[in-house]
Amino acid sequence: MKQETVVLDHGSGGKISHSMVSEMILPAFDNPLLATLDDGAELNIDGRRLAFSTDSYVVDPIFFPGGNIGDLAVNGTVNDIAMCGAKPLYLSVGLIIEEGFPTEDLKTILATMGEAAKKAGVMVVTGDTKVVPKGKADKIFINTSGVGVIPPGVNVSGQMAKPGDKIIVSGTIADHGVTVLSSREGLKFGSDIQTDSAPLGAMVEKIIGSGGDVHVLRDPTRGGVGTTLNEIASQSGVGMRILEDALPVKGAVAGMCELLGFDPLYLANEGKLLAIVAPEDADKVLEVIQQDEFGADAVIIGEVVAEDPGKVFLETTIGGSRIIDMLTGEQLPRIC
Amino acid sequence: MSIKHVEEYRDGGLARELAAAIKSVTTREIRLMEVCGTHTMAIFRHGIRTVLPKEITLLSGPGCPVCVTSQRDIDCFIALTSLENVIVATFGDLMRVPGTVSSLQKEKAKGCDVRIVYSVFDAVEIAAENPDKEVVFCAVGFETTTPTVAASILMAQQRKVPNFSIHSAHKTTPAALGALMETPGVAIDGFILPGHVSVITGTDGYREVFERYQVPSAITGFEPVDILTAILMLVQQTAAGKPALENAYPRAVSQAGNTKAIQIMAQVFETCDATWRGIGVIPESGMTLKPEFRSFDALERFDLEVPQGGEPKGCACGEILMGLKTPEHCPLYKRSCTPAHPVGPCMVSSEGSCAAYYRYSS
Numbered sequence: 001m002k003q004e005t006v007v008l009d010h011g012s013g014g015k016i017s018h019s020m021v022s023e024m025i026l027p028a029f030d031n032p033l034l035a036t037l038d039d040g041a042e043l044n045i046d047g048r049r050l051a052f053s054t055d056s057y058v059v060d061p062i063f064f065p066g067g068n069i070g071d072l073a074v075n076g077t078v079n080d081i082a083m084c085g086a087k088p089l090y091l092s093v094g095l096i097i098e099e100g101f102p103t104e105d106l107k108t109i110l111a112t113m114g115e116a117a118k119k120a121g122v123m124v125v126t127g128d129t130k131v132v133p134k135g136k137a138d139k140i141f142i143n144t145s146g147v148g149v150i151p152p153g154v155n156v157s158g159q160m161a162k163p164g165d166k167i168i169v170s171g172t173i174a175d176h177g178v179t180v181l182s183s184r185e186g187l188k189f190g191s192d193i194q195t196d197s198a199p200l201g202a203m204v205e206k207i208i209g210s211g212g213d214v215h216v217l218r219d220p221t222r223g224g225v226g227t228t229l230n231e232i233a234s235q236s237g238v239g240m241r242i243l244e245d246a247l248p249v250k251g252a253v254a255g256m257c258e259l260l261g262f263d264p265l266y267l268a269n270e271g272k273l274l275a276i277v278a279p280e281d282a283d284k285v286l287e288v289i290q291q292d293e294f295g296a297d298a299v300i301i302g303e304v305v306a307e308d309p310g311k312v313f314l315e316t317t318i319g320g321s322r323i324i325d326m327l328t329g330e331q332l333p334r335i336c
Numbered sequence: 337m338s339i340k341h342v343e344e345y346r347d348g349g350l351a352r353e354l355a356a357a358i359k360s361v362t363t364r365e366i367r368l369m370e371v372c373g374t375h376t377m378a379i380f381r382h383g384i385r386t387v388l389p390k391e392i393t394l395l396s397g398p399g400c401p402v403c404v405t406s407q408r409d410i411d412c413f414i415a416l417t418s419l420e421n422v423i424v425a426t427f428g429d430l431m432r433v434p435g436t437v438s439s440l441q442k443e444k445a446k447g448c449d450v451r452i453v454y455s456v457f458d459a460v461e462i463a464a465e466n467p468d469k470e471v472v473f474c475a476v477g478f479e480t481t482t483p484t485v486a487a488s489i490l491m492a493q494q495r496k497v498p499n500f501s502i503h504s505a506h507k508t509t510p511a512a513l514g515a516l517m518e519t520p521g522v523a524i525d526g527f528i529l530p531g532h533v534s535v536i537t538g539t540d541g542y543r544e545v546f547e548r549y550q551v552p553s554a555i556t557g558f559e560p561v562d563i564l565t566a567i568l569m570l571v572q573q574t575a576a577g578k579p580a581l582e583n584a585y586p587r588a589v590s591q592a593g594n595t596k597a598i599q600i601m602a603q604v605f606e607t608c609d610a611t612w613r614g615i616g617v618i619p620e621s622g623m624t625l626k627p628e629f630r631s632f633d634a635l636e637r638f639d640l641e642v643p644q645g646g647e648p649k650g651c652a653c654g655e656i657l658m659g660l661k662t663p664e665h666c667p668l669y670k671r672s673c674t675p676a677h678p679v680g681p682c683m684v685s686s687e688g689s690c691a692a693y694y695r696y697s698s
Binding site: 005006015016245258260263314315316317318319320321322323325 | 348351454676694695
């Protein structure tokens with residue numbers, strides 16, 4: 001890191017975040033479990049395999065169409081555990097609250113978290129609360145950690161994508177990113193777009209249960225589908241070809257992206273997964289995803305190739321092609 | 337992935353037909369310049385180069401407002417952040433542009449009050465809500481942005497928001513085209529003229545510069561069919577040896593342009609000589625507040641200590657903005673200059689040609 005101080009880009013989930021992880025965080029904790037850089041760690045305890053993951057939530061605004069920071073915090077960690085192929089079971093919740101925060105809002109957020117946990121089939125079993133003086137935090141920050149059990153025989157990882165594999169996305173992309181951006185102060189556009197925040201444990205269970213040869217599961221949150229595919233391509237040492245025409249984007253979301261100059265490929269999702277599956281099983285897996293409550297719009301968006309390892313290419317609607325790089329910096333709106 | 341009214345302009349079949357027509361008309365090497373940064377991005381985003389014959393070279397022009405903003409103006413914006421009681425409001429693209437010693441982003445990280453706004457009117461709001469603070473808006477942009485900034489000045493005047501001011505680095509597009517054509521070594525066979533700017537200027541805005549230099553010109557929008565249509569117009573004009581000023585974007589651009597916007601711009605701003613990054617001073621190419629609005633000029637209001645500094649050594653932004661070089665030919669490109677650690681603004685702005693090449697070239 002050449003910067004003397006931490007800048008917002010370090011938290012974007014893009015290139016600079018990755019360099020901070022590899023240059024500062026990995027060396028500090030140096031161990032093979034962390035080094036896999038998957039959504040959660042796989043722990044082997046007396047032959048039992050557990051998935052363990054943590055995430056902090058600092059979204060602004062804390063309330064937005066379709067949800068709030070509470071269900072985001074539950075679903076986010078539940079999904080990170082599920083992406084290890086595990087069944088999420090237990091969560092911890094850490095609250096950091098700014099002095100002066102309305103108790104009504106806190107009650108609402110906690111109630112939402114309770115409902116989200118119930119829906120996801122997990123129990124919140126431990127927690128912590130801290131209050132900091134006014135101005136020392138912005139309203140409320142939430143950390144959740146969680147564990148789940150990986151069923152015997154299940155083996156998914158970002159390192160396992162193979163040439164020929166099909167890439168499935170479980171529904172429309174960029175819904176959450178556009179929702180938060182458009183409800184952020186200063187963006188006064190009316191719209192019926194809402195967050196896609198949802199627990200994906202049941203969907204993953206169906207995917208595993210289908211018996212299909214699934215190599216990678218990943219939820220494309222911060223950094224979006226574009227950044228996530230790049231991570232997998234470089235972890236697995238493979239290339240990828242994505243079809244622009246196949247990418248599912250809601251009309252209103254696409255419109256908002258046009259208006260603000262955002263690329264939906266780099267906007268966050270909170271209730272979607274990418275499944276990379278052996279070609280012969282792709283249709284079977286796609287079908288079970290589509291049968292899930294949150295997977296009706298699932299489609300195959302492309303495939304893994306041997307050429308151009310570490311790179312992701314998009315075949316455009318007009319028959320051209322371009323590279324999809326990892327996000328650099330926060331996406332910023334155009335000025336002309 | 338498109339919105340309804342643009343679907344027909346992203347029609348794959350139509351785009352392929354246009355590409356075939358372009359190929360059949362192209363008989364020699366042709367160098368076309370897309371003046372606007374949004375076109376540069378759209379050309380990459382839709383993979384347009386990959387469907388054109390190899391004889392056609394597309395060059396990025398001086399149409400990214402952040403990229404052409406002089407180092408001194410950037411340093412002024414940064415210097416404003418260090419003043420007591422001042423909130424600096426800016427469009428996001430300027431945040432990471434490196435000045436001589438810092439950037440807005442770095443000053444924000446150090447605790448200075450720098451706020452990203454999506455509209456200049458939000459900056460006026462911030463001023464109205466913080467009467468005990470001064471709010472300065474970093475005004476960059478072409479004819480697309482200048483009218484709204486002019487309107488914000490009138491609004492601040494009318495609503496009596498005296499603590500709002502701007503530092504204007506606004507520039508005009510036609511003046512830059514003229515300067516380009518006067519530059520030795522510049523070889524351009526045709527201009528793809530900007531869509532958004534032309535909505536304001538109309539085709540009339542380019543008439544004078546077209547009459548003087550007789551370079552094939554086509555105004556167009558940002559969808560693949562728009563861009564390919566303009567390229568077809570330009571190769572046809574070149575093949576026939578008959579330069580023309582054509583409009584491939586009639587759904588948005590009229591002959592006279594947006595007269596109301598032009599009028600409000602003329603009410604508040606007047607032209608001045610302006611320094612373009614890497615190019616130098618272009619006479620009458622900038623927009624400064626008229627004397628009766630000078631009280632909204634941040635440079636009149638504050639005593640600024642601006643560091644003396646030139647453009648970074650080796651940075652080829654200027655030659656790139658004039659189509660004399662492409663980013664790969666800059667000694668810093670992909671070496672010391674990357675989107676994560678940009679040296680020049682062409683690598684920072686989402687519409688800068690270096691950022692576009694970096695992001696989209698394999």
